Amino acid sequence: AQSVAQPEDQVNVAEGNPLTVKCTYSVSGNPYLFWYVQYPNRGLQFLLKYITGDNLVKGSYGFEAEFNKSQTSFHLKKPSALVSDSALYFCAVRPRGDYKLSFGAGTTVTVRA
Amino acid sequence: NAGVTQTPKFQVLKTGQSMTLQCAQDMNHEYMSWYRQDPGMGLRLIHYSVGAGITDQGEVPNGYNVSRSTTEDFPLRLLSAAPSQTSVYFCASSRTGENTGELFFGEGSRLTVL
Numbered sequence: 001a002q003s004v005a006q007p008e009d010q011v012n013v014a015e016g017n018p019l020t021v022k023c024t025y026s027v028s029g030n031p032y033l034f035w036y037v038q039y040p041n042r043g044l045q046f047l048l049k050y051i052t053g054d055n056l057v058k059g060s061y062g063f064e065a066e067f068n069k070s071q072t073s074f075h076l077k078k079p080s081a082l083v084s085d086s087a088l089y090f091c092a093v094r095p096r097g098d099y100k101l102s103f104g105a106g107t108t109v110t111v112r113a
Numbered sequence: 114n115a116g117v118t119q120t121p122k123f124q125v126l127k128t129g130q131s132m133t134l135q136c137a138q139d140m141n142h143e144y145m146s147w148y149r150q151d152p153g154m155g156l157r158l159i160h161y162s163v164g165a166g167i168t169d170q171g172e173v174p175n176g177y178n179v180s181r182s183t184t185e186d187f188p189l190r191l192l193s194a195a196p197s198q199t200s201v202y203f204c205a206s207s208r209t210g211e212n213t214g215e216l217f218f219g220e221g222s223r224l225t226v227l
Contacts, residue, residue, distance in 0.1 A: 009153075034215060043117075043203060043218035044156075090155060099144050099163060099209060100171065101216060103155040 002027035004093050006104035014112055019081040021107045023074045023091030033074040034092040034101070035065055044090065050074060061085070081111045115139050119204050119219035126194045126226045134189040134222050136204030143209040145187040146171070146216070147179065149200040156203065162187055163209060194226045 003026045013019050025031065032051055036044040048059025055067045065076045074091060091104040120135045138145065146161035158171030162181040176198060178190040187206075191198060201223050205216040 004155075006155075036216075036218075041221075043220045044205075044216070045218070046215040049215055099207075100158055100161060101146075102158070102172075103148075105153055105155040 002031070002093050002095055002100075002102045004091050004102055004104035006089075006091055006107045008107050009105075010108045010110065012110045012112065013081050015083050016080050019076075019078040019085065019109065019111070021076040021089050021091075021109060023076065023104060025072050025074065025091070025093045027093050027095050029096055030069075031096065032094040033065075033067060034094070035059065035063070035074075035076050036090045036092060036103075038088040038090065038106075040087075047076070047089075081109075083111050083113050085109060086111045117204055117206055117217050117219040119202075119222050122220065122222060124222065124224050126191075126224065128195060128226060130194050131190070131192050132194065132224075133191075134202055134204075134224070136187045136189065136219060137185050138187075138204075138206040138217070139185065140206065140217065141184060142206035142217070143184070145181065145204065145206045147177070147187070147189045148203045148205065149173065150203060150221075151200050159189065159202075191224075194224075196226045198224065199226045200224060 005024045034049045035047040038044045050057050050067045058064045088106050090106050092101045094101045117138045147159040148156040157173045160179040162168045204219040207216045
């Protein structure tokens with residue numbers, strides 16, 4: 001069975017500071033990994049994905065994520081956070097050969113001006 | 114370019130009533146799914162489908178039925194609503210095949226069961 005853990009319920013940073021949202025996963029084989037963002041009262045929007053290849057993945061809105069196979073982690077990062085980055089962020093994993101996407105519980109990011 | 118469309122956006126039911134949440138996508142995606150979102154629990158998969166005529170259960174299927182008669186539509190049925198089904202429901206779709214998989218989500222349907 002696959003599972004995703006987001007160890008922090010909330011992350012608070014000042015605008016202009018680096019932002020990191022942590023994610024670890026448990027799944028057999030080499031998974032597909034995703035990050036999604038949800039703004040208030042909206043559906044989820046795709047940010048980025050890791051399929052294969054380079055461990056550093058670049059996505060939308062200046063976000064990137066680093067895949068670390070030995071630590072089974074896929075942390076989301078942004079070098080300089082904006083107030084508009086305040087939202088709920090979800091990490092998700094899908095095993096290869098399967099279509100079911102499993103989500104973490106989510107991390108609320110608050111960026112203060 | 115509508116993407117994934119869910120209706121209704123809001124619904125209040127009494128315990129025991131039935132209803133159907135509608136989901137339609139115009140991207141010719143083979144894969145469609147329903148999730149429920151509850152505070153602190155992320156999104157949990159209810160049912161999914163990899164094509165017309167094919168459906169399967171996800172993580173929390175009890176109390177819900179689905180069907181997939183066309184590629185475009187994937188309705189979710191609650192036959193006898195219970196307060197535990199109070200939640201926000203999201204429909205999502207994607208292409209199938211390797212190197213794909215990012216889901217496109219609808220705006221959500223907020224259901225309250227009294």
